[in-house]
Amino acid sequence: MAIWKLSPAIAAGNTVVLKPSEKTPLTCLEFGRLVKEAGFPPGVINILSGSGATGGALSAHKDVDRVAFTGSGPTGRKVLRAAADSNLKMCTLELGGKSPLIIFPDCDIEQAVEAASNAIFFNMGQVCCAGSRLFLHKDIYEQFIQKLVERVSFEVVGDPYDFMTTFGPIVDEIQLKRVLGYLEKAKQENLKLVTGGKRMDRKGYYVEPTIFRDVDDNSTLAKEEIFGPVLCVMKSFSTLEEVIERANCTCYGLAAGVFSNNVHIVEQVVKKLKAGTVWINNYNTGFAHLPFGGFKESGFGRDLGEEAIYEFLICKSVIQKTFTHSSRL
Secondary structure, rough: OOHHHHHHHHHHHEEEEEOOOOOOOOOHHHHHHHHHHHOOOOEEEEEEOOOHHHHHHHOOOOOOOOEEEOOOOHHHHHHHHHHHHHHEEEEEEOOOOEEEEEOOOOOHHHHHHHHHHHHHHHHHHHOOOOEEEEEEEHHHHHHHHHHHHHHHHOOEEEOOOOOOOOOOOOOHHHHHHHHHHHHHHHOOOOEEEEEOOOOOOOOOOOOOEEEEEEEEOOOOOHHHOOOOOEEEEOEEEEOHHHHHHHHOOOOOEEEEEOOOOOOOHHHHHHHHHOOEEEOOOOOOOOOOOOEOEEEEEEEEEOOHHHHHOOOOOOOOOOOOOOOOOOOOO
């Protein structure tokens, strides 16, 4: 994520202050060592670790011309307010999501099951574009859930430093309590638990891969970003129009996915979904030349692609009067 921000900023001729998350600072500090080893001039790339207050100070600093932020919606709003209250600096915000993954019955079911599992359980759901709302057509609802539970059972839980591990811990105790709080909320709302639903009985901040089914569109878990390994299989859908309307029924618009072999269906879904990225018959694949960013409360501006470079440039118009031969300086 740091490279997504740094690369276009440096390519556009800027100097950069990189403030990593206080939860994950080590990779950025190691990156700083590599920056020095690569021979970047002093002061071009600066890495400043610290708490949220450090980020707040940077956002409010009058010598900072632009902020590019990836994180939660509430923090993004603080960044935006600080930018407005200081020097009206420009901002790029890549915030949260509650991304829908829509499965039609004419698709490759096995492929879709694999994608649906990875969409939510990759990195234990701690991904801004995680496919946390799964919409299944009524004709494949029961079959798909059964296959999905079987797929999830093959996750290898363990130490993230072990290459055999496919499912590790939540990032810290604060986020663990947040995820467990949503699982408790699910009990209060009487959501139908399919698998998982509790903390694992082992050392560390581990939560079971969790799936709920027949989730109502207005459920708390269906509307709020959990940022954990919790999948809401929504109530089944029957028509194309219905599922598009329900998929768009969210304040977020970061990403979405659709599985279908019908070109007409895919065309309509892609056109009408309010999301910055839509994957067709795959999920969460990215390419450096494709811009990435959200609609609505998922933020604005773009990372990656040519568009990202423009985020770190500013347009200047120059009008020159043409000199004649008789003109004197």
